[in-house]
Amino acid sequence: MSGLSTHVLDLTHGKPAQNVHLDLYKKDESSNLIYLKSSLTNKDGRLDSPFLSGEELLLGEYEIVFHIGDYFRTKQLEISEPHFLEKVPVRFCITEINGHYHVPLLVSPWGYQVYRGS
Structure with a gap:
């Protein structure tokens, strides 16, 4: 089934990251980012x-x-304000209409990794 999904893993605490706010955008023909939805x-x-x-x-x-x-503010960590990572934007391309795209984010307050999952 075609679609776009994601998964956020909190590497600091070693568990899934619950209640992370996400915004989804798509670039239009003029390279403007158009807001699609939040979750x-x-x-x-x-x-x-x-x-x-x-x-x-x-x-x-x-x-x-x-x-x-x-998200990390809710975890009561001693991190200076503003945090090193406030928002993590991840840009990627959909090249197969019938493909499934899974975009997992592995994150800590100081770094992240993203990849195309399955």
Whole structure:
């Protein structure tokens, strides 16, 4: 099934990151980012439903903005303000209409890694 999903893992605490705010954008023909929707991760660090599914998935360049600073503020860590990572923007391209794109984020307050998952 075609679609776009994500997963956020908190490397500092070694568990899924719950209640991370995410914004999804798509670049238009003029390279402007157009807001599509927002969501929150659930207790498993995933979305309750795909960001995009079926006919919503179009070819092009997308961006997910992960609001990581807000998430780590809820964890009562001693981190100076503003946090080193406030928002993590991840840009990627959809090249297969019928493909499934899973964009996991592994994150700590000081670094992150992203990849195309399965």
